Amino acid sequence: MPITPTEKIWFDGELVDWDDANVHVLTHSLHYGSGVFEGIRAYPTSSGVAVFRLTDHINRLFSSAKVFLMDVPFSSADLVRASKEVVRVNGLDQGCYIRPLIFLGDGEMGLNPLPCAVRVAVAAWSWGTYLGDEGIRNGIRLKVSSWQRHDPNAVPTAAKGTGMYVNSSLAKVEALKAGYDEALLLAPDGRVSECTGENVFVVRGGRILTPPTSASGALAGITQQSVETIAADLGVEVSHEALVRTDLYTADEAFLTGTAAEVVPIREVDDRMVGDGRPGPITTQIQQTYFAAVRGEVDRYKDWLEYVG
Numbered sequence: 001m002p003i004t005p006t007e008k009i010w011f012d013g014e015l016v017d018w019d020d021a022n023v024h025v026l027t028h029s030l031h032y033g034s035g036v037f038e039g040i041r042a043y044p045t046s047s048g049v050a051v052f053r054l055t056d057h058i059n060r061l062f063s064s065a066k067v068f069l070m071d072v073p074f075s076s077a078d079l080v081r082a083s084k085e086v087v088r089v090n091g092l093d094q095g096c097y098i099r100p101l102i103f104l105g106d107g108e109m110g111l112n113p114l115p116c117a118v119r120v121a122v123a124a125w126s127w128g129t130y131l132g133d134e135g136i137r138n139g140i141r142l143k144v145s146s147w148q149r150h151d152p153n154a155v156p157t158a159a160k161g162t163g164m165y166v167n168s169s170l171a172k173v174e175a176l177k178a179g180y181d182e183a184l185l186l187a188p189d190g191r192v193s194e195c196t197g198e199n200v201f202v203v204r205g206g207r208i209l210t211p212p213t214s215a216s217g218a219l220a221g222i223t224q225q226s227v228e229t230i231a232a233d234l235g236v237e238v239s240h241e242a243l244v245r246t247d248l249y250t251a252d253e254a255f256l257t258g259t260a261a262e263v264v265p266i267r268e269v270d271d272r273m274v275g276d277g278r279p280g281p282i283t284t285q286i287q288q289t290y291f292a293a294v295r296g297e298v299d300r301y302k303d304w305l306e307y308v309g
C-alpha cells in the first residue's frame with residue numbers, strides 16, 4: 001500500500017527528515033530479519049488527536065525486544081514520547097498509523113546478533129482502511145492458506161519479529177493471487193491460528209469464540225483484547241477455544257481484528273458464505289462500538305486514549 005511521506009521520522013533519539021531516515025545495505029536486520037516492531041493507530045477526537053492504547057503497544061514492543069535479547073537504548077517512556085512527537089510534528093491531527101521499529105544496525109555480520117548496535121525508529125503516516133472500505137462495510141473473502149502459521153518452538157510467535165512476517169507475506173500473496181482478500185493460517189496442529197496481520201473471531205449461538213492466542217501461535221492482539229472487553233460490556237460471552245476451519249464455514253458470523261485492519265467482517269471463507277453473507281448483528285455492534293471508542297466517543301473506554309497534546 002503506497003504511503004505519502006510526512007516531514008519527520010524519529011530516529012535514534014532525534015527527528016530527522018523523512019528522506020534522511022536511511023540505513024546501510026549491510027544492516028543486520030535487512031539480512032536476517034532481526035528486528036521487532038509495532039503498529040499503532042491514532043484517531044481524531046473532539047479533544048484532539050489521541051493514540052489508541054499507546055502504552056500497551058510500547059510495552060508489547062519491549063516484550064518482543066526482550067524475547068530477542070535486544071538491549072534497547074531507550075526507555076518505554078522515551079518511545080511513548082517519540083510516538084506522540086511524530087504525530088505532532090507531522091501535523092497528523094486527522095489520525096495516522098505509527099510504526100515503531102527496533103532493529104540491528106550495520107558493522108557486524110553473522111548469525112550472532114548480540115554484538116550489533118540496537119537502533120530505534122518511529123515513523124507515522126496517514127493510512128486509510130487496510131482491507132478496503134468495501135471490506136469494512138460488507139465483509140471480506142478469506143482463504144485458508146496452504147502456508148501454516150509458525151510453530152511457537154520454531155520462532156517466538158508471541159513476539160512481533162520482523163523476519164517472522166515472511167510467513168504472513170507468503171500467505172497474503174497466495175490468497176490475493178487466488179482472488180481472495182486475506183488468508184487464514186492454521187497452526188501446525190491443524191487448528192485455526194490467525195490471519196496474516198489480524199486475529200480471528202467467530203460468533204455462534206450468540207457467543208464469541210477466538211483461538212487461545214499463545215497455544216495457537218497467534219499474536220495476542222491489542223485490538224483482540226479491546227474487542228473482548230467491548231463484547232463483555234455488551235453482554236456477549238467471549239471465550240478462547242481451539243477452532244478448526246469448519247467452525248468458520250458454519251459460523252453465524254465471523255470477523256477479524258487488528259490495529260491496521262480495525263474490525264472487519266468476514267463474509268466468506270473458502271467460498272462458503274458465513275451466515276447470510278452480510279455482517280451480522282454482533283459483528284456490527286462490536287465494530288461500531290470500536291470505532292466510537294477509538295474516537296473518544298465512549299466514556300467507559302476513555303482510558304484507552306493517550307492524547308498527543
Ligand code: PPE
Binds near residue numbers: 195199221224260
Ligand atoms: N496477528 C498478527 C500476525 C499481526 O501482525 C497483528 C497486527 C495482529 C495479529 C493484531 O494485533 P493488534 O494490532 O495488536 O490488534 N498487525 C500489524 C501489522 C500490519 C502490517 O501490515 O504491518 C498491525 O495491524 O498494525
